Amino acid sequence: MSTPRTTNDGGGTDRPSPSSPPAATPKAKMSRRQKAKISRGIQYGLLVVIAVVVAFMADWSTLIDTFGRVDIAVGMFPDVVTQALKNTVVFTLLGFVLGLAIAIVLALMRLSSVGVYRWLAFIYIEFFRGLPALVVFLVMGFGLPLAFPGFQLPRLYIIMVALALVSSAYMAETIRAGIQAVPKGQVEAARSLGMSSSRAMFTIVLPQAMRIILPPLTNELILLTKDSSLAYILGSSVDGRELTALARAEIVNTANLTPFIVVALCYLIITIPLSYLSRVLERKYGSAESGVK
Amino acid sequence: MTDTTAAPDAAETPLISIRNLQKSFGSNQVLTDINLEVRKGEVVCVIGPSGSGKSTMLRCINVLETPSGGSIVVDGMDMTDLDLDIDAARTRIGMVFQSFNLFGHLTVRENLTVAQVKVLGRSKEEANRTAEANLAKVGLSEKIDAKPGSLSGGQQQRVAIARALSMDPDVMLFDEPTSALDPETVGDVLLVMRSLAEAGMTMVVVTHEMEFARQVADRVVFMDGGVVVEEGPAKEVIGSPKEERTQNFLARVLHPGQLG
Numbered sequence A: 001m002s003t004p005r006t007t008n009d010g011g012g013t014d015r016p017s018p019s020s021p022p023a024a025t026p027k028a029k030m031s032r033r034q035k036a037k038i039s040r041g042i043q044y045g046l047l048v049v050i051a052v053v054v055a056f057m058a059d060w061s062t063l064i065d066t067f068g069r070v071d072i073a074v075g076m077f078p079d080v081v082t083q084a085l086k087n088t089v090v091f092t093l094l095g096f097v098l099g100l101a102i103a104i105v106l107a108l109m110r111l112s113s114v115g116v117y118r119w120l121a122f123i124y125i126e127f128f129r130g131l132p133a134l135v136v137f138l139v140m141g142f143g144l145p146l147a148f149p150g151f152q153l154p155r156l157y158i159i160m161v162a163l164a165l166v167s168s169a170y171m172a173e174t175i176r177a178g179i180q181a182v183p184k185g186q187v188e189a190a191r192s193l194g195m196s197s198s199r200a201m202f203t204i205v206l207p208q209a210m211r212i213i214l215p216p217l218t219n220e221l222i223l224l225t226k227d228s229s230l231a232y233i234l235g236s237s238v239d240g241r242e243l244t245a246l247a248r249a250e251i252v253n254t255a256n257l258t259p260f261i262v263v264a265l266c267y268l269i270i271t272i273p274l275s276y277l278s279r280v281l282e283r284k285y286g287s288a289e290s291g292v293k
Numbered sequence B: 001m002t003d004t005t006a007a008p009d010a011a012e013t014p015l016i017s018i019r020n021l022q023k024s025f026g027s028n029q030v031l032t033d034i035n036l037e038v039r040k041g042e043v044v045c046v047i048g049p050s051g052s053g054k055s056t057m058l059r060c061i062n063v064l065e066t067p068s069g070g071s072i073v074v075d076g077m078d079m080t081d082l083d084l085d086i087d088a089a090r091t092r093i094g095m096v097f098q099s100f101n102l103f104g105h106l107t108v109r110e111n112l113t114v115a116q117v118k119v120l121g122r123s124k125e126e127a128n129r130t131a132e133a134n135l136a137k138v139g140l141s142e143k144i145d146a147k148p149g150s151l152s153g154g155q156q157q158r159v160a161i162a163r164a165l166s167m168d169p170d171v172m173l174f175d176e177p178t179s180a181l182d183p184e185t186v187g188d189v190l191l192v193m194r195s196l197a198e199a200g201m202t203m204v205v206v207t208h209e210m211e212f213a214r215q216v217a218d219r220v221v222f223m224d225g226g227v228v229v230e231e232g233p234a235k236e237v238i239g240s241p242k243e244e245r246t247q248n249f250l251a252r253v254l255h256p257g258q259l260g
């Protein structure tokens, strides 16, 4: 194992010294392919070793007993889908839509010619971008009702607003960057054709900004899906549980961790297609854009 | 509205009248005192060294830049009047930019129809007819469903001209329409502009194409340092300029390399 590594190091020190070509050239020619082969061999070897160690060290029956009880997993259906998964999706989408609306307004405020708007948006964005989502949920769920005794929103609204606050600041910056990436000439051409500045914004600028905005926005949707799990700290009735709240309840009920695995898979069912979508959008619009320019 | 149909007067009163136009960006005074009149059907070419304020002057006409002083009247509309419906006024002033500025997310057809429908309130059918007619004028009928990104620079600029024409403007402003083009596509664009001039369109053209100015322009305006230094018939200003600054500029542009 130590022999190939020293060969590698030797190759590495060769590279930054092109002053000695006669010695370096034949050596590099010989070892380029070999080095790659050896390096790959080491990596695979390491993997096998780790796999073997894990396989022997792990107490499989205990592991399966703790995380993989099929009867517990089966017992969670169909509620895990019809209630918990559905609630996670609903919370996320409501928060996302409200957050997006706030973000568009914030982005336009950031780009406004009125200084006060720019500052208000800037303060909002800096404030909520730096705040952990958990803190927002705690303040919305417990802080405000304590501070204002009359303040008692339905739980769904609290979740929706909390998720919107968490996501809007980041999305506002994404949208602003997207708008600013559209060349100024586009607005000038639109204005010269008689479009008002808001019509130019909505029919000419925003659709083009979407190419830049969409991939990171999809990413934000993934983050928000995970943030929606914080709704559990608000407590809920049985049919108001999202995935994480259900998992916690089931773990207590069954004294077993299998529900975690089931719920983890449910999150992946949402997030994997989204990250695939994000990659597709990035590829599609990334290439389309460079084609225009 | 009545002025446009009043034929006898139309020849007398200029379509564009610029008086004592001033423009500053912060402390940088770009236009000191511009006076210029353009009559209906006239083609005026504006020449001058880069940085002399040609674009700024042109962009003041449709108030893409807000003038700092003076007055601009286009077809009876006082463009500096804050009560003027500037969006409606701009529909009557077509503008062609150096960098084309076609809407990248729309097809050629949509580029030509979007403002007709959304600003002028034309029906889709009417907008389409106008678009097709104007696209034929610039010789690009077969590109109607193309995206701008797939067209050459010269083709994009011709589409941009057709887009401006589709609003049926009274006057067309061109800001160095061929400066960003490959040499081999310049001719097609100039040909379209020449036929537009021959059809009687009122045009103000900022350009470095001296041959085009000499042949097509009724009048040439030479600008330098934010003022109009010299203006007159194209053949006189380009052929035998009176002012020394004009002579120096033309010597540099027409015979590059002869002056060191």
Ligand SMILES: Nc1ncnc2c1ncn2[C@@H]1O[C@H](COP(=O)(O)OP(=O)(O)O)[C@@H](O)[C@H]1O
Pocket (backbone or CB within 6 Å): B025, B028, B030, B048, B049, B050, B051, B052, B053, B054, B055, B056, B057
């Ligand atoms: N938006 C702007 N902000 C600040 N300065 C500007 C702006 N537009 C033009 N200028 C300045 O005005 C001067 C004239 O520019 P311009 O009208 O583009 O000249 P030209 O078209 O004759 O080359 C230049 O010095 C330029 O730097």
Ligand SMILES: [Mg+2]
Pocket (backbone or CB within 6 Å): B054, B055, B056, B175, B176
């Ligand atoms: Mg210019």
